[in-house]
Amino acid sequence: MGCCMEKQSDLSLIRETLDHYKNIPGSLIAILQKAQDIYGYLPVDVIYHIAEETGVAPAKVMGVATFYTQFRLQPVGKYLIMLCQGTACHVNGSELIESAIKDELGIADGETTEDGLFTLKNVACLGCCSLSPVMMINGETYGSLTPDKTKNILRELAKEGGAKE
Amino acid sequence: MRLVVGEGSCGLAAGAGKVHTKLDELFGASNPVNAEVTITGCIGMCFLEPIVDIYEDDGTLHRLVKLTEEDAQTIYDAVVSGDLSKVKDLEITDEDASFLSQQTRIALRNCGIINPMSLDEYVAAGGYDALSKILKDGMTQDEVIEEIDVSGLKGRGGAGFSTAFKWRAAKASEGTEKYLICNADEGDPGAFMDRAVIEGDPHTLIEGMLIGAYAIGAQEAIVYVRAEYPLAIVRLENAIKEATERGYLGDNILGSNFSCKMRIKAGAGAFVCGEETALIESLEGKRGMPRLKPPFPAQSGFWFKPSNINNVETYANVAWIIKNGGAAFAAMGTEESKGTKVFALTGKIKRGGLVEIPMGKTLREVIYDIGGGIRDDKEFKAVQLGGPSGGCIPAELLDTVIDYKQLGATGAIMGSGGMVVMDESTCMVGMAKFFLDFTAKESCGKCIHCRIGTKRMLEILDRIVKGEGEEGDIEKLEELCYAIKDGALCGLGQTAPNPVLTTIKYFRDECEAHIKDKKCPAGECVNLITYSIDKDKCIGCSACSRQCPTNAISGQVKSPFTIDADACIKCGNCKTVCKFGAIVVD
Ligand SMILES: Cc1cc2nc3c(=O)[nH]c(=O)nc-3n(C[C@H](O)[C@H](O)[C@H](O)COP(=O)(O)O)c2cc1C
Ligand code: FES
Numbered sequence: 002m003g004c005c006m007e008k009q010s011d012l013s014l015i016r017e018t019l020d021h022y023k024n025i026p027g028s029l030i031a032i033l034q035k036a037q038d039i040y041g042y043l044p045v046d047v048i049y050h051i052a053e054e055t056g057v058a059p060a061k062v063m064g065v066a067t068f069y070t071q072f073r074l075q076p077v078g079k080y081l082i083m084l085c086q087g088t089a090c091h092v093n094g095s096e097l098i099e100s101a102i103k104d105e106l107g108i109a110d111g112e113t114t115e116d117g118l119f120t121l122k123n124v125a126c127l128g129c130c131s132l133s134p135v136m137m138i139n140g141e142t143y144g145s146l147t148p149d150k151t152k153n154i155l156r157e158l159a160k161e162g163g164a165k166e
Numbered sequence: 167m168r169l170v171v172g173e174g175s176c177g178l179a180a181g182a183g184k185v186h187t188k189l190d191e192l193f194g195a196s197n198p199v200n201a202e203v204t205i206t207g208c209i210g211m212c213f214l215e216p217i218v219d220i221y222e223d224d225g226t227l228h229r230l231v232k233l234t235e236e237d238a239q240t241i242y243d244a245v246v247s248g249d250l251s252k253v254k255d256l257e258i259t260d261e262d263a264s265f266l267s268q269q270t271r272i273a274l275r276n277c278g279i280i281n282p283m284s285l286d287e288y289v290a291a292g293g294y295d296a297l298s299k300i301l302k303d304g305m306t307q308d309e310v311i312e313e314i315d316v317s318g319l320k321g322r323g324g325a326g327f328s329t330a331f332k333w334r335a336a337k338a339s340e341g342t343e344k345y346l347i348c349n350a351d352e353g354d355p356g357a358f359m360d361r362a363v364i365e366g367d368p369h370t371l372i373e374g375m376l377i378g379a380y381a382i383g384a385q386e387a388i389v390y391v392r393a394e395y396p397l398a399i400v401r402l403e404n405a406i407k408e409a410t411e412r413g414y415l416g417d418n419i420l421g422s423n424f425s426c427k428m429r430i431k432a433g434a435g436a437f438v439c440g441e442e443t444a445l446i447e448s449l450e451g452k453r454g455m456p457r458l459k460p461p462f463p464a465q466s467g468f469w470f471k472p473s474n475i476n477n478v479e480t481y482a483n484v485a486w487i488i489k490n491g492g493a494a495f496a497a498m499g500t501e502e503s504k505g506t507k508v509f510a511l512t513g514k515i516k517r518g519g520l521v522e523i524p525m526g527k528t529l530r531e532v533i534y535d536i537g538g539g540i541r542d543d544k545e546f547k548a549v550q551l552g553g554p555s556g557g558c559i560p561a562e563l564l565d566t567v568i569d570y571k572q573l574g575a576t577g578a579i580m581g582s583g584g585m586v587v588m589d590e591s592t593c594m595v596g597m598a599k600f601f602l603d604f605t606a607k608e609s610c611g612k613c614i615h616c617r618i619g620t621k622r623m624l625e626i627l628d629r630i631v632k633g634e635g636e637e638g639d640i641e642k643l644e645e646l647c648y649a650i651k652d653g654a655l656c657g658l659g660q661t662a663p664n665p666v667l668t669t670i671k672y673f674r675d676e677c678e679a680h681i682k683d684k685k686c687p688a689g690e691c692v693n694l695i696t697y698s699i700d701k702d703k704c705i706g707c708s709a710c711s712r713q714c715p716t717n718a719i720s721g722q723v724k725s726p727f728t729i730d731a732d733a734c735i736k737c738g739n740c741k742t743v744c745k746f747g748a749i750v751v752d
Binding site: 026027028029030031033034061064065068069070071072085086087088089091092093097100104124125126127128129130131132133135140142143144145147148 | 434
């Protein structure tokens, strides 16, 4: 284990979480959620570590991690764009927003820009359907989008994010 | 004087937080009239966000709408000077106010009124009265269930099953270890009723769940909230903490023998987890794949113990029913469906938001009287109910009465409350494909009918919208629909064909236009349309050519432009920017 891994994760970071859930059965999803909070995604060595500590087979942990759309096996950019593709947003033109993002950043669903600043992820309904089309970036919701408005938001963020790098 | 900022997720997305910060700044610096600035959840008038309600000391309400950060100063000046005529221009119009006045609010009774972060405000609004009535006046478990039975309450999560029946079954199950679960997965994309209840009135959910837990004899209650609702989780966590501290949750609730604890489980993004047995698998930390039924959760649910699972809105009605009596609830609605139903009205509608109405109103009343009709005065085409499990109802059925049976008879379903309105520019075949794409992606893969069947259907629909449809495709789709309905393991697969079947039933012409004439009457399917410029309407302003990403539009300023069909990628930018309606889509 670990022989062909590119990167070593700091496994001590997840110690507290593992201890917390030690005696609470059925906590695998909660542990993975915490792990993703900590590492930004689920690195393979962390998945193995969780499997070992919880006694769940690695294949099962992987099974859960790949079943739910929330979990990522790859790192994401500094800004995670969650673009709503729910019914209301679809009817109100979310596809135009998606092409605007592609146009501006050159990334498709699931991809990250080369500078590591943006990742695009299509999601289903953010619950703000009255403001459709909608996207959420790092917890902040942007509603009533137009292609132009979307590009402006991305440019603002690129300026901010790029400056702080 | 009290200023209440509407801060549901939608209000915040519209900018309510910025207005609030500004108000805090102004009143923080100087507050000569001792005005209080607080928050409330979603008022339901999402089309007017951000909203601030000013309550005068005598209770008079001034509702200010569509605010910007700059309006905060105007509001401040008006409040401080005591001259509220200064905010007259910001006040809601009578027409817009009719959006709320035509509603009957039970599940949403406190939403948009009380502060969701304050247990005191909930109690002041009559909260926890129902729970006290049960625990202090000594209603038995059976009496509680009987009252729910009298109310005729049916599950609001979609299937519309009798709540009393489920509670009775869970109570009757052997064993002392039982669980009460709330389904707050709200998977229908286009629905947000449950989010609004949790964000706006979390104690209503807690009280309803406690009453349910008491009725079936559960000591633990779990709320499964979808991952995309972080604010709902924060507000519910706070409410659980406050309720526990104040003796409404935990051991010996209100001094009785009844004990119950509550916790939240955040979902991780999987539509199928809204299905009750898949939800239970997910609660146990596994892949959310449905179990075979029977046994039903009432016999064998979470950790194979008897469990009752209901939707958020179902529980949100419970305390009201116990307090006001089942008969009062049953007095509303139709013979077959009692009480009220909350809908999330969205799409091409003028006034979108949350609508709670007594069962028995017609779709037309909701869409036109409350929702104000179609935006930009376009033609109504269809309304989608029930999301990926439902269907599209056409204009000729707008007078259908809202109850479980009559909506079911159309081929759509009541569903959990998503109501997405579409106008003439929405392609119904594209819509069917949209839902199939969703279900095919969300199919858990456990049963073949759903896993492969939805994929095959999607392939056919995909061909049709690309203009590669063939004679016989409609029949092939129908055959697949019935096979999947019969063979699928869980509700996801069993209902996945509904959007396609209703599209074929009500919009067959449109399907055939795609297949035979290779035309998309709604002008949406990019492979089947061409863009051109109407020479008589074009004034040569060049706005379109400047927006065209492929430089397909050319011409001399002040004379009509033309589009090079080969270079056009049909992105629609030109149509969006043209102020003269000169772009023709055919
Ligand atoms: C694919 C699928 C998704 C579902 N999603 C939800 C959901 O998001 N919320 C919900 O309350 N019920 C959902 N249900 C219905 C539940 O299985 C269950 O019937 C409901 O939670 C029971 O509560 P009720 O009786 O109060 O309606 C779904 C069912 C299926 C088959
Ligand atoms: S459909 Fe996009 S927020 Fe609901």
